[in-house]
Amino acid sequence: MSRVRGFTARQTFTALAIVLVVVLVALLVYLYFFLRDGGIPQPKPTSSPGVESVWELYGPGEGDLPRFDGPMGVVVSEDGRVYVTDSGNNRICVFDTQGRFQSTFGSFGIAKPSQGATVTYEPGSLNYPVGLDLDDDGNVYVASFYNDSIEVFDAEGTPLRRFPDPATVVGRGGSGYGGTGIAVTDVAVHGDRVYATDAYQVVIFTREGEFVDQWGKPGRGEGDLDHPNGIAVSRDGETIYVSDTNHGRVTAFTTAGDVLWQVGTIPEGMDDRTAGDLQLPRGLAVDSDGSLLVTDAFSFEIIRISAEGEVLNRYGVRGVEPGQWNFANDVSVFRSFALVADKGNGRVQMVRLGR
Amino acid sequence: MAVSLLSSSVVARACTTTGRRTHLIVSMQRGLIVAVLCVAVLSIAVPAHAYDEVGGTGGPCVGCHGGSVNSPSGPHGGYTATSKKCATCHSAHKAPAGGIVLLPAATVLATCQTCHDGTSGQGVYGVIKARTGVDPADPAESGAAHRMLDREVDPITAIPGGDSAGGGARTAAFSGTAGGLTCSDCHSPHGSNVVAAFTGDRARSTTDTAGLDSPSNFYSTRLLRQRPTSTDAAYASVTEYGSDWCAACHAGRLSWHELYNHPVEAATTYTGPGSAFTYESVARLTGAGASTTTLGSLGRNNFGYVMPDPRTAEQSGHEPICQQCHEDARDVGDVTLRTVDATEVFKITDVDGLPSDPVVNSDNPRFQVFPHESENDAFLIETDNDLCLNCHKQPAG
Numbered sequence: 098m099s100r101v102r103g104f105t106a107r108q109t110f111t112a113l114a115i116v117l118v119v120v121l122v123a124l125l126v127y128l129y130f131f132l133r134d135g136g137i138p139q140p141k142p143t144s145s146p147g148v149e150s151v152w153e154l155y156g157p158g159e160g161d162l163p164r165f166d167g168p169m170g171v172v173v174s175e176d177g178r179v180y181v182t183d184s185g186n187n188r189i190c191v192f193d194t195q196g197r198f199q200s201t202f203g204s205f206g207i208a209k210p211s212q213g214a215t216v217t218y219e220p221g222s223l224n225y226p227v228g229l230d231l232d233d234d235g236n237v238y239v240a241s242f243y244n245d246s247i248e249v250f251d252a253e254g255t256p257l258r259r260f261p262d263p264a265t266v267v268g269r270g271g272s273g274y275g276g277t278g279i280a281v282t283d284v285a286v287h288g289d290r291v292y293a294t295d296a297y298q299v300v301i302f303t304r305e306g307e308f309v310d311q312w313g314k315p316g317r318g319e320g321d322l323d324h325p326n327g328i329a330v331s332r333d334g335e336t337i338y339v340s341d342t343n344h345g346r347v348t349a350f351t352t353a354g355d356v357l358w359q360v361g362t363i364p365e366g367m368d369d370r371t372a373g374d375l376q377l378p379r380g381l382a383v384d385s386d387g388s389l390l391v392t393d394a395f396s397f398e399i400i401r402i403s404a405e406g407e408v409l410n411r412y413g414v415r416g417v418e419p420g421q422w423n424f425a426n427d428v429s430v431f432r433s434f435a436l437v438a439d440k441g442n443g444r445v446q447m448v449r450l451g452r
Numbered sequence: 453m454a455v456s457l458l459s460s461s462v463v464a465r466a467c468t469t470t471g472r473r474t475h476l477i478v479s480m481q482r483g484l485i486v487a488v489l490c491v492a493v494l495s496i497a498v499p500a501h502a503y504d505e506v507g508g509t510g511g512p513c514v515g516c517h518g519g520s521v522n523s524p525s526g527p528h529g530g531y532t533a534t535s536k537k538c539a540t541c542h543s544a545h546k547a548p549a550g551g552i553v554l555l556p557a558a559t560v561l562a563t564c565q566t567c568h569d570g571t572s573g574q575g576v577y578g579v580i581k582a583r584t585g586v587d588p589a590d591p592a593e594s595g596a597a598h599r600m601l602d603r604e605v606d607p608i609t610a611i612p613g614g615d616s617a618g619g620g621a622r623t624a625a626f627s628g629t630a631g632g633l634t635c636s637d638c639h640s641p642h643g644s645n646v647v648a649a650f651t652g653d654r655a656r657s658t659t660d661t662a663g664l665d666s667p668s669n670f671y672s673t674r675l676l677r678q679r680p681t682s683t684d685a686a687y688a689s690v691t692e693y694g695s696d697w698c699a700a701c702h703a704g705r706l707s708w709h710e711l712y713n714h715p716v717e718a719a720t721t722y723t724g725p726g727s728a729f730t731y732e733s734v735a736r737l738t739g740a741g742a743s744t745t746t747l748g749s750l751g752r753n754n755f756g757y758v759m760p761d762p763r764t765a766e767q768s769g770h771e772p773i774c775q776q777c778h779e780d781a782r783d784v785g786d787v788t789l790r791t792v793d794a795t796e797v798f799k800i801t802d803v804d805g806l807p808s809d810p811v812v813n814s815d816n817p818r819f820q821v822f823p824h825e826s827e828n829d830a831f832l833i834e835t836d837n838d839l840c841l842n843c844h845k846q847p848a849g
Contacts, residue, residue, distance in 0.1 A: 214584040243582035324572040
């Protein structure tokens with residue numbers, strides 16, 4: 098009984114040891130991936146081209162407003178805090194990367210009332226928040242569209258400041274109501290610089306909100322802009338990518354506003370039968386390999402463009418299932434994952450995109 | 453979704469526990485099990501709802517319908533231009549031979565709202581709330597709206613004053629979700645069969661070299677259909693914007709119905725001299741404080757909202773059009789006091805954030821949005837007596 102038939106005790110032990118080692122190695126490998134991904138569950142395959150899905154969130158799931166109302170912006174911090182602009186509800190919702198609700202901050206307040214109405218703005222008020230970004234200290238910069246300014250919070254949601262002053266002309270002028278402030282749709286922060294999109298231009302501030310520069314103008318020429326709705330900065334801070342939304346293109350600029358390249362062509366009108374690389378590009382994000390992810394609301398795809406301006410891949414189809422989008426508006430990158438503000442489906446998704 | 457969240461939170465709890473290693477492994481196993489369960493459940497679970505049409509590339513439609521959408525492109529030149537964009541609203545599948553089908557109704561609203569939430573074109577719905585805090589589309593709050601609800605339950609299908617016979621409401625079948633009202637009921641996305649251009653109050657966002665304040669920037673069709681959906685049977689189609697256009701849906705609001713008794717001018721019912729007033733041709737004051745009138749557009753200033761008493765030659769035999777009472781809220785002045793003048797508070801000529809830099813134009817204003825929403829009840833330009841006094845003297849005593 099002490100011997101398994103045909104094997105010595107030693108052989109049995111060796112076999113067991115090998116099995117154990119294999120199990121241990123497997124566990125270590127699993128542990129490695131588990132920790133690397135911050136405990137994010139294994140992505141599930143979907144029928145959506147190039148997209149594996151991790152989770153979908155339709156809102157905080159608690160409180161007076163448990164559901165999102167057209168979420169338009171998403172950004173994740175290095176330490177895994179997911180910030181979502183819940184545009185219709187005028188607030189920012191915070192989750193962890195496992196999709197667990199943490200908190201909300203910001204509330205509705207009017208900085209530029211129409212005649213007869215009153216200013217209800219107080220620090221931290223939002224009015225149709227759209228795009229957002231983080232600085233190196235984890236502070237949150239929110240494009241507060243109808244208040245014509247950027248609202249800044251610390252990582253916990255305490256209001257810090259706002260700029261530009263919505264009642265003052267910015268630089269040579271902006272598109273805020275009455276010509277003051279900027280009709281800001283998206284922001285990108287890099288080092289001490291904050292880049293913001295206004296209706297026909299990019300406006301640059303310091304993190305403290307001092308006006309630095311502005312470039313871009315309406316028109317159909319190279320580098321001209323028409324309602325840009327997305328902006329991102331390359332890792333080295335040297336390239337500014339802008340979604341030239343109504344022109345159906347993405348343009349890469351130097352920090353001084355000189356054009357490096359552009360992808361997509363301006364539609365020529367109803368008779369234009371060309372397919373076009375991009376339909377309605379909106380939110381942008383730079384991936385860890387330096388490539389650019391573009392949220393295309395009308396082609397219902399996330400599109401990957403290389404840092405040199407070559408279309409590399411397209412992900413997803415229109416739909417309501419995991420990994421599909423419906424008028425998605427923004428994208429953000431966390432490690433090997435992407436977060437997508439899936440506006441039309443009223444949700445935020447964490448997915449993994451192929452290369 | 454609930455299931456996958458559960459699994460992720462089980463896994464996640466491991467990371468936040470202090471006695472890391474053992475907990476981690478235990479929870480990882482639990483996580484694995486739950487994950488397996490979750491995949492199993494998800495794969496059996498029927499998807500809540502899915503589009504029956506996902507559009508494909510839409511390539512074929514251009515081939516067949518290329519010619520039929522060769523209409524003036526207008527400010528939308530771009531967004532319906534490419535094959536893929538056709539598929540945003542149309543599908544090539546399940547189409548009757550040579551026909552085109554629209555995707556689920558919600559598509560049109562979502563497409564328009566992607567830009568007309570203000571971020572890529574003029575803001576339409578929601579802009580009043582952004583400036584006043586009051587949401588006119590909320591029945592509990594003041595103001596008026598042609599609501600676009602985009603929902604299966606209780607869609608907007610009743611037209612107040614839509615019944616041409618009795619003047620009461622009429623039930624209509626619109627093109628939005630569950631037959632509710634949507635953008636394409638009044639606008640033609642393709643700009644086909646639209647009314648004649650007219651001079652609106654608001655300038656269009658433009659890069660026109662003529663400049664923002666140039667009259668041409670106020671002059672357009674607004675892509676208004678000649679036959680709004682659910683047009684009253686009495687109307688062939690309406691080629692000019694004005695009372696007849698509104699009455700296509702609100703036929704019961706034409707003059708002298710039992711339920712409503714202010715006379716209204718409309719070509720359909722007009723019997724007086726000359727032709728009936730339209731939006732582009734009403735008798736308007738010739739200047740500030742004047743008591744003479746000339747035929748011209750109602751748009752761009754307040755001169756057309758006042759009818760001097762006694763009435764002028766151009767006005768005699770005429771009655772006001774809908775838009776002389778229903779338009780963006782404003783402060784017109786008083787006919788008896790003749791206080792109408794160019795400097796009067798008039799929110800709309802507070803032009804469009806005139807460019808402070810010649811190259812940086814603006815697409816404002818973003819909160820005067822008749823007939824989508826209004827700060828005033830029933831879309832009235834002024835409230836109470838203020839309205840009546842634009843054209844009638846205060847009764848003596």
